[in-house]
Amino acid sequence: MKEFQPIAARQAPIKTVGFTAWLRDNLFSSIPNSVVTLSVIALLAYYLPLVFDWVFWSANFTGTTEDACVKEGACWVFINAWSYQFFYGTYPVEEVWRINLTLVLLVMVIAASFTLPKSIRLKASITSWLLLPIVGIAILDGRWLGLEVVSTDLWGGFTLNVFMAAASIIVAFPFSFLWALGRRSEMPFIRSVSVIFIEFFRGVPVLSLFFMGSVMLPLFFAEGTNVDKLIRVWLVLIFFMSGYMAEVFRGGFQAVPSGQYEAADSIGLSYWQKILLIILPQVIKVSMPNILATFVMLFKNTTFLLIIGIPEVVQTLQTALSNSYWLGGHALEGYLFVFLVFWGSCFSMSVLARRIERQMNTDKRD
Amino acid sequence: MTATNSAADSQDVIVIENLNKWYGNFHVLRDINLKVKKGERIVICGPSGSGKSTTIRCINRLEEFQEGSLVVDGVEMIEDVKNIEKIRRDVGMVFQHFNLFPHLTILENLTLGPIWVQKKPKAEAEEIAMKYLERVKIPDQADKYPGQLSGGQQQRVAIARSLCMNPNIMLFDEPTSALDPEMIKEVLDVMVELAEEGMTMLCVTHEMGFAKKVADRVIFMDAGQIVEENEPNEFFNNPQNERTKLFLSQILGH
Numbered sequence: 001m002k003e004f005q006p007i008a009a010r011q012a013p014i015k016t017v018g019f020t021a022w023l024r025d026n027l028f029s030s031i032p033n034s035v036v037t038l039s040v041i042a043l044l045a046y047y048l049p050l051v052f053d054w055v056f057w058s059a060n061f062t063g064t065t066e067d068a069c070v071k072e073g074a075c076w077v078f079i080n081a082w083s084y085q086f087f088y089g090t091y092p093v094e095e096v097w098r099i100n101l102t103l104v105l106l107v108m109v110i111a112a113s114f115t116l117p118k119s120i121r122l123k124a125s126i127t128s129w130l131l132l133p134i135v136g137i138a139i140l141d142g143r144w145l146g147l148e149v150v151s152t153d154l155w156g157g158f159t160l161n162v163f164m165a166a167a168s169i170i171v172a173f174p175f176s177f178l179w180a181l182g183r184r185s186e187m188p189f190i191r192s193v194s195v196i197f198i199e200f201f202r203g204v205p206v207l208s209l210f211f212m213g214s215v216m217l218p219l220f221f222a223e224g225t226n227v228d229k230l231i232r233v234w235l236v237l238i239f240f241m242s243g244y245m246a247e248v249f250r251g252g253f254q255a256v257p258s259g260q261y262e263a264a265d266s267i268g269l270s271y272w273q274k275i276l277l278i279i280l281p282q283v284i285k286v287s288m289p290n291i292l293a294t295f296v297m298l299f300k301n302t303t304f305l306l307i308i309g310i311p312e313v314v315q316t317l318q319t320a321l322s323n324s325y326w327l328g329g330h331a332l333e334g335y336l337f338v339f340l341v342f343w344g345s346c347f348s349m350s351v352l353a354r355r356i357e358r359q360m361n362t363d364k365r366d
Numbered sequence: 367m368t369a370t371n372s373a374a375d376s377q378d379v380i381v382i383e384n385l386n387k388w389y390g391n392f393h394v395l396r397d398i399n400l401k402v403k404k405g406e407r408i409v410i411c412g413p414s415g416s417g418k419s420t421t422i423r424c425i426n427r428l429e430e431f432q433e434g435s436l437v438v439d440g441v442e443m444i445e446d447v448k449n450i451e452k453i454r455r456d457v458g459m460v461f462q463h464f465n466l467f468p469h470l471t472i473l474e475n476l477t478l479g480p481i482w483v484q485k486k487p488k489a490e491a492e493e494i495a496m497k498y499l500e501r502v503k504i505p506d507q508a509d510k511y512p513g514q515l516s517g518g519q520q521q522r523v524a525i526a527r528s529l530c531m532n533p534n535i536m537l538f539d540e541p542t543s544a545l546d547p548e549m550i551k552e553v554l555d556v557m558v559e560l561a562e563e564g565m566t567m568l569c570v571t572h573e574m575g576f577a578k579k580v581a582d583r584v585i586f587m588d589a590g591q592i593v594e595e596n597e598p599n600e601f602f603n604n605p606q607n608e609r610t611k612l613f614l615s616q617i618l619g620h
Contacts, residue, residue: 257463257465259461259463259465260465260467262428262459262461262465263459263461263465263466263467263524264467265426265428265454266426266428266454266457266458266459266461266528267454267455267458267478267479267483267527267528267531268451268454268455268479268483268531269478269479269482269483270451273482273483277478277482278467281469282467282468282469285469360469362468362469362511362512362513362514
């Protein structure tokens, strides 16, 4: 009898790999394609030096006042002089360590969610995530810890954007999961309440929600109670976020095959064990790209807070731009700075999310 | 509980009487009567849509039914959730598409039930899990994820997962239908071994070789009812019903 002989694997032909092959396939595959490539190169060659010149070569980096900006390029002195306000608003300088500490805690909790030993990771990271908003408020406000009280009127700058977004996301996350569960519920009352909630907060512009939070919400509170403006806005962000996230989760639920529910049932798990141990992890896994998109959207939406006079970073920038000592027209530098800061943060979130996705991807054979 | 139930042989671990089920207005199960003794191995076959899967899914209440009674291990199936969970712990189930939990390792898939349902300590649950993984001959895959295993291996893990709960009854819902031919044997081998150890088994399957080898009784279903039931030799060589003959000639014909 003949013996089965597998043919040894060979290298791919040289034409299909390497740099020149890549160039030919991607940039010069046809005449129109080559024309586009060359025009783009020409445009870049013309404009890039101009941009670089403005940003670097003829930009002003040193100095502390408007007068230091003598060269015709960008006036980075402006950003430098206002950097404290851009990041921390009007938070007292001697107390600013509290903001930094809160930021460090945020980073630590994120890092802990990846690096803790697997046996305690889930419990420890969920607990620390849920504690974080409370701890953060305690540190920033100070009254529960016996520190000097810093009124929320003084909070501001980019860190306020970060804190508002983080605090809303953390609280909204479990809520939105419950809304999504409610929407799938077989109980008509729970289902209709969930549907009404979700559709209301998804169907209303976030700006109008902010106005409602700052103007109308106080009307519902008891006479004499004064709920802090930031807390009201926080509530609005939580509701808005959980409405959106609930729909993201609903998509995730639909992607989990019914066999998973049946298998969980067949080994006798209770309803909540089934949802939390079997379904939720799979829902989060398939929803990860959309969860990130919602996070980024909410984070960027925190700049809308300027409309109701909360001194987040864009509001602070506008204050700086209208300052009588800095009337040289630095809007371009200012907005570029805001772009850069937001883009950097959002890009880091993408990188993080991709890491989570990779970590959760258990389909690949190794 | 009805008089006939209490009169039933105490050896009967499953007693189904006049079971009727509708999907909306569609009458899927019609007057199903079935008694299963402890240690009995039953194979259920029939064309698709005949209600064979639905019948065994009623036993651990993955499907609800509207009429009739169903007693498992002396516990009557009623709406009470406690009873349902009690029965589900006693009844293992293996699915056509394995339904392993893809986000958990093989070991975690196996220990989930013992830890969360039976409240066993983790170390003990892992010991039990490894014992059953050895029995289905894949202890070396314990730390992999389901997606990294072949179909046959996954189905053996699914069987081990059910066995970890120490069930009295095992239900198999077309366990080999989604497998490549080369992998069917490894799963059937495990099932034969299980049968030889005296497990009460109900298998929905078209593996007639398996039926001939291990079944005590073969049941043929069509259009939501039991058409014929007999011990395998008689069933295959001397079917009593025209419909059974036709079915057998179609699946054994080539």
